[in-house]
Amino acid sequence: MSNLQTVRKLILAGATLNQTPFDWKHNVANIRHALEKAKSSKVDLLCFAELTLTGYSCEDVFLSEWLAETAWNKLLEVVAYCDNITVAIGLPVRIDGKTYNGACLIHNKKILGITLKQNLPKDGIHYEPRWFEAWKSGEVITIERAGNKIQVGDLVYDVNGVRIAFEICEDAWVLTNRPGERLCKQGVDIILNPSASHFAMSKSNIREELIRSSSEKFNCTYLYVNQLGNEAGRIIYDGDVILAQRGEIKALNRRLTFQHNDVLYCDVNIDDTNATIPAIEIDSKEKNEELAQAVSLALYDYLRKSKAKGFVLSLSGGADSSIIATFVAEMVRRGIHELGAENFCKSLGLPLENNAKKVVGQILTCVYQGTKNSSTHTLQAAEELAKSIGATFHHWSIEEEVNSYSSKIEEALGRSLSWEKDDIALQNIQARSRSPIIWMLANIKQALLLTTSNRSEGNVGYATMDGDTSGSLAPIASLSKPFVLQWLQWAEQELEYKGLSFVNDLKPTAELRPLERHQTDEADLMPYGVLEQIELLAIKQRKSPKEVYSTLNNGNEDEVLKSNIKKFFRLWSINQWKRERLAPSFHLDDLNVDPRSWCRFPILSGGFDEELNTL
Numbered sequence: 366m367s368n369l370q371t372v373r374k375l376i377l378a379g380a381t382l383n384q385t386p387f388d389w390k391h392n393v394a395n396i397r398h399a400l401e402k403a404k405s406s407k408v409d410l411l412c413f414a415e416l417t418l419t420g421y422s423c424e425d426v427f428l429s430e431w432l433a434e435t436a437w438n439k440l441l442e443v444v445a446y447c448d449n450i451t452v453a454i455g456l457p458v459r460i461d462g463k464t465y466n467g468a469c470l471i472h473n474k475k476i477l478g479i480t481l482k483q484n485l486p487k488d489g490i491h492y493e494p495r496w497f498e499a500w501k502s503g504e505v506i507t508i509e510r511a512g513n514k515i516q517v518g519d520l521v522y523d524v525n526g527v528r529i530a531f532e533i534c535e536d537a538w539v540l541t542n543r544p545g546e547r548l549c550k551q552g553v554d555i556i557l558n559p560s561a562s563h564f565a566m567s568k569s570n571i572r573e574e575l576i577r578s579s580s581e582k583f584n585c586t587y588l589y590v591n592q593l594g595n596e597a598g599r600i601i602y603d604g605d606v607i608l609a610q611r612g613e614i615k616a617l618n619r620r621l622t623f624q625h626n627d628v629l630y631c632d633v634n635i636d637d638t639n640a641t642i643p644a645i646e647i648d649s650k651e652k653n654e655e656l657a658q659a660v661s662l663a664l665y666d667y668l669r670k671s672k673a674k675g676f677v678l679s680l681s682g683g684a685d686s687s688i689i690a691t692f693v694a695e696m697v698r699r700g701i702h703e704l705g706a707e708n709f710c711k712s713l714g715l716p717l718e719n720n721a722k723k724v725v726g727q728i729l730t731c732v733y734q735g736t737k738n739s740s741t742h743t744l745q746a747a748e749e750l751a752k753s754i755g756a757t758f759h760h761w762s763i764e765e766e767v768n769s770y771s772s773k774i775e776e777a778l779g780r781s782l783s784w785e786k787d788d789i790a791l792q793n794i795q796a797r798s799r800s801p802i803i804w805m806l807a808n809i810k811q812a813l814l815l816t817t818s819n820r821s822e823g824n825v826g827y828a829t830m831d832g833d834t835s836g837s838l839a840p841i842a843s844l845s846k847p848f849v850l851q852w853l854q855w856a857e858q859e860l861e862y863k864g865l866s867f868v869n870d871l872k873p874t875a876e877l878r879p880l881e882r883h884q885t886d887e888a889d890l891m892p893y894g895v896l897e898q899i900e901l902l903a904i905k906q907r908k909s910p911k912e913v914y915s916t917l918n919n920g921n922e923d924e925v926l927k928s929n930i931k932k933f934f935r936l937w938s939i940n941q942w943k944r945e946r947l948a949p950s951f952h953l954d955d956l957n958v959d960p961r962s963w964c965r966f967p968i969l970s971g972g973f974d975e976e977l978n979t980l
């Protein structure tokens with residue numbers, strides 16, 4: 366930053382990295398790679414995301430002594446690469462048996478200090494207070510590491526006449542106690558915000574507006590850098606780098622890249638912001654498009670990080686399994702487009718293949734598993750879709766297995782089973798008979814079995830445990846059925862998956878009862894639109910049954926609505942155990958029912974009995 370004193374111009378950069386919890390070799394190499402890029406572009410100040418060294422999602426390992434100790438040693442390795450550059454890098458810091466979430470500022474191979482996060486997120490999917498202590502605003506202490514004294518806490522740094530400070534992720538989202546409020550009074554020029562902010566549909570605009578308005582409010586240059594990709598299984602980070610000056614976005618990258626890292630540079634003038642050279646890349650905020658990109662990246666990261674050889678899917682030709690097959694095809698298309706066929710195949714341990722459809726054939730195996738209750742329409746829909754995307758497709762009947770189980774039970778009970786008496790059991794045995802054989806295929810192929818559970822059925826337990834819930838990854842468990850249905854229409858048109866036309870012509874049905882009974886999901890449950898409305902009020906807005914009713918009934922008595930609300934709350938309560946057993950799922954929507962990331966509810970409860978009786 367040699368010329369800072371006089372003109373206060375500098376090249377600012379943000380580096381978003383796809384890290385993995387305590388994968389030291391990869392994480393440090395990735396940091397180094399981004400650093401080299403920045404140095405060769407003569408960057409003066411480079412900011413990485415929150416907890417970049419360890420990864421954001423080390424969970425209870427953050428409570429150990431060894432993680433912070435190793436992170437410190439890795440930090441020293443990174444410091445040694447920081448010649449002629451100022452670098453901000455996130456890591457956990459352990460002081461007196463407590464862990465803090467820190468951002469270290471390094472200038473020309475010297476540690477200037479470590480800022481500690483003051484506001485810890487505890488809402489939605491965030492559980493930071495379990496692992497970290499919040500730092501008190503205004504406090505600074507000195508710690509010793511290997512004989513060196515280091516300032517930590519609430520710091521403002523002066524680097525060649527430019528005043529730099531931090532807000533660490535949630536520090537910017539809180540309504541009170543924002544560090545920025547105090548920093549702007551101290552005349553800070555640049556606020557750096559290293560973040561780990563999860564993807565949720567339509568959240569990106571909110572994030573950008575937060576950064577823009579922060580730069581205006583604090584009259585400063587504000588640089589925000591998010592984590593990238595599916596770091597640890599469930600949560601996807603957008604990987605956005607946003608630079609704003611005094612109320613104007615000056616630099617923005619395209620989110621959700623398949624690359625390991627993305628460095629965005631901007632020629633910044635601190636005093637005359639009109640002289641800053643904007644660097645704005647095109648990034649789509651359209652909900653269906655951003656979802657396609659996020660799920661594609663999530664599947665890609667999950668596959669390469671789990672080192673599995675591909676995916677196996679029980680493909681019924683219905684919406685849920687078909688959207689998942691389409692997502693896998695889309696992951697291949699986007700991955701090849703961005704990385705090139707060679708890098709894409711290499712990163713997944715696949716033989717080189719330039720044709721995207723053939724790559725899908727290597728990665729995805731789909732099986733239609735019919736019974737006498739399956740229709741030719743669903744078989745055709747499954748087969749046409751699989752063929753159109755290039756997936757490997759098998760078709761077999763599980764009638765023999767279903768009959769074998771049923772006749773053994775009949776013999777043991779000494780009576781015949783009937784649809785009148787044994788409806789649910791006769792449905793479930795079909796769903797369960799599909800499971801052992803498809804798991805066997807997954808074992809043989811060393812592949813991951815994808816389960817097709819969606820959020821609407823998760824709400825009410827409309828799935829057979831260890832039947833259609835079988836699998837080790839649930840890509841759409843946070844998506845509602847209405848969203849799935851409209852996305853498929855969009856994908857047929859906009860992404861040109863013409864093979865979806867048969868799928869899009871069908872009505873959701875489990876096909877578990879005899880065909881002449883014309884089973885449909887909505888007849889079994891309630892219209893999906895109604896279910897979604899009740900869910901929004903009952904789960905996201907946490908309203909009581911009475912409040913849900915009074916919000917939806919438009920002032921009129923509505924017995925059907927009452928009965929649907931009762932059904933929802935009853936089924937919701939008795940099926941918590943099923944949600945506890947769902948396979949790990951991607952967090953795609955901030956209304957999510959995954960008890961291990963978003964929504965906690967007792968497994969055993971009063972089930973709203975009293976509240977429902979007063980409806």
Ligand SMILES: Nc1ncnc2c1ncn2[C@@H]1O[C@H](COP(=O)(O)OP(=O)(O)OC[C@H]2O[C@@H]([n+]3cccc(C(=O)O)c3)[C@H](O)[C@@H]2O)[C@@H](O)[C@H]1O
Nearest residue numbers: 789792793796826827828829830833874875886939942968
């Ligand atoms: N609190 C609790 N804690 C632990 N376990 C509990 C429990 N309550 C019941 N259970 C156990 O759960 C069992 C019942 O669960 P489960 O066997 O899954 O079956 P269940 O939930 O009774 O029935 C499955 C429902 O899903 C529908 N389904 C199935 C398959 C596919 C589709 C589709 O849309 O394609 C729909 C089907 O029409 C039916 O309405 C009980 O037999 C009991 O053993």
Ligand SMILES: Nc1ncnc2c1ncn2[C@@H]1O[C@H](COP(=O)(O)OP(=O)(O)OP(=O)(O)O)[C@@H](O)[C@H]1O
Nearest residue numbers: 679680681683684685686733734817833873874875
């Ligand atoms: N005939 C079948 N062949 C293969 N898998 C099946 C078959 N029927 C059901 N399944 C599996 O069970 C899952 C659950 O069925 P469900 O009906 O909920 O979903 P879907 O058939 O994909 O979509 P929709 O509900 O819109 O018909 C399917 O996604 C699929 O994985």
Ligand SMILES: NC(=O)CC[C@H](N)C(=O)O
Nearest residue numbers: 486534535538561562563
């Ligand atoms: N890592 C964090 O502090 C997350 C903060 C914030 N709630 C977000 O979702 O972006």
